[in-house]
Amino acid sequence: MLNTATLRAAGCDVDAGLARCVNNEALYIRLVNMALDDSNFSRLTDAVASGDLKAGFEAAHALKGVTANLSLTPLLTPITEITELLRHPEPDADCGALIEAITAARDKLLALRD
Amino acid sequence: MRNNHEELSGGRRIVLIVDDEEINRELLGAIIGAEFDVVFARDGGEALEIIRRRGASLSLVMLDLLMPGVHGAEVLRVMKEEDILAHLPVIVLTSETSSEVECLRLGASDFISKPYNMPEVILARVRRTIELYEDRSIIRGTERDPVTGLYNIEYFYRYAEQFELRHPDAVTDAAVVDINHFHLINERYGKAKGDAMLRRVGEKILAEVSPLKGMVCRRGSDTFLIYSPHGLDFGRIMENAASTVEGRDGGESAETVHLRMGVYACCDKDMDIERRFDRAKLAADTVRGSYRRRLAYYDESLHDREMYELSLIDDMPRALREGQFRVNYQPKYRISGDEPVLASAEALIRWEHPDMGMIPPGVFVPLFENNGMISSLDSYVWHEAAAQMMRWKRRYGFTVPVSVNVSRIDLYDPGLYGDLRAVLDESGADPSDLMLEVTESAYADDSDQIVRAVTALRDMGFKVEMDDFGSGYSSLSMLSILPVDILKMDMRFIQGGRGGERLLRLIIDIAGQLGIPAVAEGVETAQQVSLLKSLGCDIIQGYYFSKPVSADEFEGFIKERIKQC
Structure with missing residues (x-):
């Protein structure tokens, strides 16, 4: 069940996220669900896989804003890292591990729905 | 000052939120919606379309920087170029501290970083930005001269x-x-x-x-x-x-x-x-x-003159108290008969300054006209001249009508009538023996007001002379409605030769048409006297007969006049 208690248990800073939703819990949960379904996750994965680092940066940056606003901490940490990596990409930068971390964190939160 | 919880006056404002992320839009919409009406745009292109369409109905744009398609920075650039930023403020939404300076340079009023601050903080910043802009546009509307766009x-x-x-x-x-x-x-x-x-x-x-x-x-x-x-x-x-x-x-x-x-x-x-x-x-x-x-x-010489004038202004009230101002009288003669006869006098002010000696009226009168002190000086002359006229009348049984100056600012003073009434009451003079000289150029100021004031003075029984006639800008149509009893012209302002003679003839004709006498002052030569006489000007004042003299000396003219009877 995805709710404030399970999100909190999963490491999200629910109080901060809720405050930004003017403490409207229904709104918060709806937006978290939207965030988890955000198409930027697949855009990010595809872009990195195909080597389009600019598109990858834009997707990561967008996800960073959203997860930060909702205080989805487990997602925010690796997303912030990959955003910085893609901002000034170095030739030997390894995004694979971060993509995996992001996917794992997202799956963990998606699992709360069941 | 408004406190944080008070809404802006004048109804709910509309805020445009521009962000490609729906979640961010909804989040901000929920916060801003508590106090403002909100419209959304998903990218820069849509934002510009809404800004152009809704124009001045928008109060604020909250703009994400990094968006696919038209970027936030581009939106700012267009708004600046089209001069929209002058009346519509922008708050930039950004998670990049590095782009904050760039946004402000592009003309953003403020920025809000992601993740967002607490809703109260965001609302307060939105409120303040709108308030500042609205106050500024009110000031802009009042600080400028509408004709030139310069400051007022x-x-x-x-x-x-x-x-x-x-x-x-x-x-x-x-x-x-x-x-x-x-x-x-x-x-x-x-x-x-x-x-x-x-x-x-x-x-x-x-x-x-x-x-x-x-x-x-x-x-x-x-x-x-x-x-x-x-x-x-x-x-x-x-x-x-x-x-x-x-x-x-x-x-x-x-x-x-x-x-x-x-x-x-x-x-x-x-x-x-x-x-x-x-x-x-x-x-x-x-x-x-x-x-x-x-x-x-x-420069230095202007400085000296200014200091001199300032000292005159400083000395004036004391001079009035101590009687340093003297009223002199210049006779006016009627020349229609074989021999000129004393007709009346003009009261003229002079200042005998204890340190600076005699100061000509040409120096101090314009000064006092500028600062308004002329009114008390005029009043002093009226009282003094009326009293003097009555002293002569008692002593010689002969009335010498006296003309006195009424400055243009006196005509705007509601106290004028009361003061002149007091002049009559104190002296016992007949108002028809007091001629009030109003300079022609005064009529150009606000002719309605002047005409009203002059009419009121005539209703009180005074005679009104239009001074320096021919030197100002009276139009002929105004002349026909002017309440005036005497036209007075100054020969010093009328050049010699045929042109001058034509102007004299014209003025005297106008007086004739209006059925009032023309008086010439500043008459210095026998030639002028005979010319004026031939043109039908009856009353003459000037050095040809006498300079202005003290009241005592003037008695000589009165005695002479009595002998003529």
């Missing part, structure tokens, strides 16, 4: 004072630029052309003054004030400003427009801002009427 005088002085506070050690110059005979330009070419000329002169001056961060305003109808850090080339400003006017292919206006400028350089910082411009104006007035010299600086 009040704001100009205030900004000059602010400049002084911030730069107390800056060396500054104050300058005044006047357009010569601007009212004639307005009359000849119409107000629209006059306004266009004012705009061009203003633009030219501003273009020269701006690089030094100086400021310009328009005062009155045709005067520009410049306040600037020292270093402007005023000669060039004059040339450029005048050339836009004179060189324009307006053709006919080319030779009629001239500027004059006065500069008070390196202003004394202990002096009020306004007084600094008085000094510049003083300098400008020294080139009034000169086509050769059009630019003058306030």
Whole structure:
């Protein structure tokens, strides 16, 4: 069940996220669900896989804003890292591990729905 | 001051939120929606479309920077270019501290970082941005002169004072630029052309003054004030400003427009801002009427004159108390018979200053006209002259009607009638023996008000003389409605030769048509007397008969007159 208690248990800073939703819990949960379904996750994965680092940066940056606003901490940490990596990409930068971390964190939160 | 929980007055404002992420839009919408109506755009293109369509109905744009398609920075750039930012503020939404400076440089008013602050903080910043912009646009609407777009005088002085506070050690110059005979330009070419000329002169001056961060305003109808850090080339400003006017292919206006400028350089910082411009104006007035010299600086000699005038102004109340002002009388003679006979007198003021000796009225009267002190001086003369007239009447059984001056500001003073009533009550004089001289140019000011005042004075029984007739700008149509009993002309203002003679004939004819006498003053030669006599002017005043003399000396004329009977 995805709710404030399970999100909190999963490491999200629910109080901060809720405050930004003017403490409207229904709104918060709806937006978290939207965030988890955000198409930027697949855009990010595809872009990195195909080597389009600019598109990858834009997707990561967008996800960073959203997860930060909702205080989805487990997602925010690796997303912030990959955003910085893609901002000034170095030739030997390894995004694979971060993509995996992001996917794992997202799956963990998606699992709360069941 | 509004507190944080108080909404802006005047209804809910509309805020446009621009973000490609729906979650961010919803989140911000929930926060902002508590106090404002919200519209959304998903990218820069949509944002610009909404901004153009909704125009002034929007109060604020909250703009994400990094969006696919048209970026936030591009939206800002377009808004700046199309001058939309002047009335519609933008708050940028960003998670990049590095882009904050760039946003502010592009014209954003503020930024809100992601993740968002607490809703109260965001609301407060939104409220404050809107409030600042609205206040500023109200100020903009009132601080400018609508014709030229320059500051108006009040704001100009205030900004000059602010400049002084911030730069107390800056060396500054104050300058005044006047357009010569601007009212004639307005009359000849119409107000629209006059306004266009004012705009061009203003633009030219501003273009020269701006690089030094100086400021310009328009005062009155045709005067520009410049306040600037020292270093402007005023000669060039004059040339450029005048050339836009004179060189324009307006053709006919080319030779009629001239500027004059006065500069008070390196202003004394202990002096009020306004007084600094008085000094510049003083300098400008020294080139009034000169086509050769059009630019003058306030200097030592002007300083001396100013100090002299200030000391006269300081001394005036005491002089009035101590009776330093004397009333002298110049006789007027009727020349219609074989022998001239005393007809009346004009009361003239003189100042016998204990330290500075005799000060001519030409020096102090204009000063007191400027600062309003002339009213108490006029009143003093009225009381004194009426009392003197009655002393002569008691002593000789003969009434010498006396004319006294009524300055134009007296005619605006509601206390005028009460004071003149007191003159009559105290002296017992008959109002028809007192002739009130009003200068012709006074009628040009606000003819309705002057006509009303003069009518009221005549209703009280006084005779009204129009002084210096022929030197002002009375129109013929005004003459027909003027309530006036005597026309008075000054021979010193009427040149000799055939032209002068024609003008005299004309004035005397006008008096004849109106059925009132014409009086000539400033008459000095026998030739003038015989000319005036031949033209039918009956009453004459001037050195030909006598200079102004003391009341005691004047008794000689009265005795002579009595002998003639």
